[in-house]
Amino acid sequence: MQTITDIKNLTVQSLPPILVLTGEDVGQFEWLKKEISKNIGYDPSDLNYSYFDMKEASYVDVELDLVSLPFFADEKIVILDHLLDLTTAKKRYLTDEELKQFESYLERPSESTRLVIFAEGKLDSKRRLVKLLKRDAQIIEAATPKEQDLKRYFSSQAQEMGLQFVGDALDQLLLKSGYDFGDLQKNLAFLKAYKEDGQIRLEDIEEAVPKTLQDNIFDLTQMILQRRIDQARALVKDLRLQGEDEIKLIAILLSQFRMFSQVKIFSEEGQSESQIVTSLSELSGRKINPYQVKFALRDSRRISLAFLKQAMMILIETDYAIKNGSYDKDYLFDLALLKVANAV
Known part of the structure; x- marks a missing residue:
């Protein structure tokens, strides 16, 4: 679970000039996005942060914000959410001309701007835009983890939460959660509230975790x-x-x-x-x-x-x-x- 390690110590101070979160594991992607936003202190009321939902935003406004100077600090953080133009998804929000303008910005990014990009899905390696990001940005990928890695991570998470799985209870939780990172997070939190003594047995999984x-x-x-x-x-x-x-x-x-x-x-x-x-x-x-x-x-x-x-x-x-x-x-x-x- 290298991706989680990558963001664990992420702060505003350690944020790279360009950070890209991508990946096809939806549950893990959404959790990582929340963690990144929390770790960098994103606050919509703070004028040092700019957030753009690329499903609705105008690129003219995005570019203006990227190149403009910060008001109250030496640096500002610009967040571009749902930038599917970087991925293999058929959906596009930017025109060809706007993509070229964004490429031009990435070749000479503003020194006073920290750019965070959230692009759910698989990066399209054939696009010049992606090649530029792979060269200059830190890319974190929410990839489907191996079964043993997933089990090891949630076993560690359970210990931190004061939970102890008895027998095959953890294997059953993984199975009932469909090995989905997001569902495992929710079900682990549910079990924490369900069992005050922290001892999780097979019957607890069957009784407490709702069937899909x-x-x-x-x-x-x-x-x-x-x-x-x-x-x-x-x-x-x-x-x-x-x-x-x-x-x-x-x-x-x-x-x-x-x-x-x-x-x-x-x-x-x-x-x-x-x-x-x-x-x-x-x-x-x-x-x-x-x-x-x-x-x-x-x-x-x-x-x-x-x-x-x-x-x-x-x-x-x-x-x-x-x-x-x-x-x-x-x-x-x-x-x-x-x-x-x-x-x-």
Whole structure:
């Protein structure tokens, strides 16, 4: 977790002339952004700080602020948020001419301005703007950490908070949080408030950490595969009471079975786990969470491609029937669960 170490001692005094925070791990990115803002003492009422949301700001105003002298100090800090023009995202906020003007500024930045850039996503290394920043700026990347690094970091965080995980409780917290940095931060804080004695056991994780829809769909999938139909129907009933729609449930189930199929095919072709992550990311056009692949590989081993193909066809046909209004959607969804279970 080098990124956290990089900002731990960051202050106004140690802030480099240009600092860029980027990365595809959304939870970690948002946490790092808050920490950086806190560490440099950002205060919207302080005239030595200027904040621009690039989704709304005019570049004319940004450039004027970049080159103007500070009023009450020797230096001022300019923050550019959501500068997606640096990333591979299709969204752009600056025109080609404005990008050239910004490049010109970066080649000769003001000595009295400290520039902080928040650009969520993956930096586009082909852009001249990014090449300039890689040459002259300090870049902090919120990259998806390895499982062991994540476990080590949150184990340390727990100790600082006076929490002690008993047995496999930490592993269960990681699993229930989807190995997501942001969710782990929130759930750790929740457990701190939940258990006054600081002893966190497996049952505490199950009772205190709320299940996500993805958790419930995972449970539903396991029930179907194990033909525990009564339990599956009871879970679906609970999800309906929570306001979840059958169309949405089908979409997530389809996504899960599709992931099983893809990793199984790539695995049978001889691809390693990391190669499968790369292949799926290229196929989908977005960064695939490595932990999704890890668990999909584990859970798909005992499932045949023939079953997965049949299960997806059943769900697709059910989705069509529900949207077409052929029968009651509750009946159609329950029937689909039975068909998929019987196909195992």
